[in-house]
Amino acid sequence: MKKHLLSVAVLASMTCGFNAMAADDADIDMSNPTDVYTSLGASYGSEGANIKGQLMLSEKTATSGQKTGIIFEAKNLFNEGDKTPQFTGMVAHPDYGMVPTFNDETSKRSFRLRYGTINTTNGTGWSVDAILADHPFYGNMAVVQAGPVMTIPVSDNFYIWPILYAGAVVVEDNMSQILPPNMAGSTAVSSSGIDVPSLIVTGMVYARYAFNDNWWTLVSASYTEELQGKGWSDDIMDGGLQMASFSGEISVAYQMNKRQNVRVNYKTDNSDSTDDSYWIEYNHAF
Numbered sequence: 001m002k003k004h005l006l007s008v009a010v011l012a013s014m015t016c017g018f019n020a021m022a023a024d025d026a027d028i029d030m031s032n033p034t035d036v037y038t039s040l041g042a043s044y045g046s047e048g049a050n051i052k053g054q055l056m057l058s059e060k061t062a063t064s065g066q067k068t069g070i071i072f073e074a075k076n077l078f079n080e081g082d083k084t085p086q087f088t089g090m091v092a093h094p095d096y097g098m099v100p101t102f103n104d105e106t107s108k109r110s111f112r113l114r115y116g117t118i119n120t121t122n123g124t125g126w127s128v129d130a131i132l133a134d135h136p137f138y139g140n141m142a143v144v145q146a147g148p149v150m151t152i153p154v155s156d157n158f159y160i161w162p163i164l165y166a167g168a169v170v171v172e173d174n175m176s177q178i179l180p181p182n183m184a185g186s187t188a189v190s191s192s193g194i195d196v197p198s199l200i201v202t203g204m205v206y207a208r209y210a211f212n213d214n215w216w217t218l219v220s221a222s223y224t225e226e227l228q229g230k231g232w233s234d235d236i237m238d239g240g241l242q243m244a245s246f247s248g249e250i251s252v253a254y255q256m257n258k259r260q261n262v263r264v265n266y267k268t269d270n271s272d273s274t275d276d277s278y279w280i281e282y283n284h285a286f
Contacts, residue, residue, distance in 0.1 A: 088103040110133035114127055200232055258285070262283075
């Protein structure tokens with residue numbers, strides 16, 4: 001319920017700001033992943049229905065080239081598709097002792113909130129990125145990172161944006177589920193409800209090529225590794241988080257005009273527990 005209220009609240013705030021924060025067509029580049037403007041988008045694909053919105057908080061002026069905004073994304077709103085079993089605690093087995101139980105399912109729904117600022121004069125900026133999702137072993141999990149971005153113009157049609165993030169993983173404290181029933185209430189091994197199992201770093205790069213005024217493609221790749229704590233990609237049975245360390249995405253877009261486009265997307269990663277995904281989306285800038 002809290003997640004649904006969050007999505008409604010963020011989208012409502014964006015709707016209220018459309019008229020006040022509308023940008024000139026000349027200031028909008030919908031093929032640039034770091035550009036800031038107010039927009040709404042919706043998509044559907046192999047992982048269900050998704051929505052996203054961007055709200056421009058400040059725009060460049062005659063004396064400043066700085067743009068600042070927030071982006072909110074909600075993926076698989078209706079929690080569609082096959083579910084992964086979720087850990088629900090340890091029980092005593094007459095033959096094997098304490099064994100894990102998986103009597104619940106992991107939600108496929110996730111939320112993402114990003115705050116960023118970019119200097120349109122030199123192409124440098126920074127952002128904070130937070131993702132809230134469900135983990136098959138730890139329950140609610142948040143990944144919060146921040147870092148700089150820069151713009152590299154290779155040619156008039158080809159641009160690259162490298163990003164370096166560093167941050168932390170925050171999960172529910174499920175120690176009471178892991179411990180035997182007679183120890184589950186021990187305050188010596190229980191925290192205040194959350195745990196920070198890992199500090200992580202993520203390297204990302206976006207590359208965009210514009211074929212002409214109407215057609216462009218955007219490719220992105222990212223790699224995540226732990227700096228300290230549980231291994232990001234190590235198996236849960238080995239004490240890790242069992243997350244994909246590499247992910248790649250490609251989008252092919254048709255830009256109908258400066259404020260509208262349709263995109264076809266494909267995403268893959270190196271995790272054994274997730275399948276490749278694809279979706280088609282529509283975006284409108286205000």
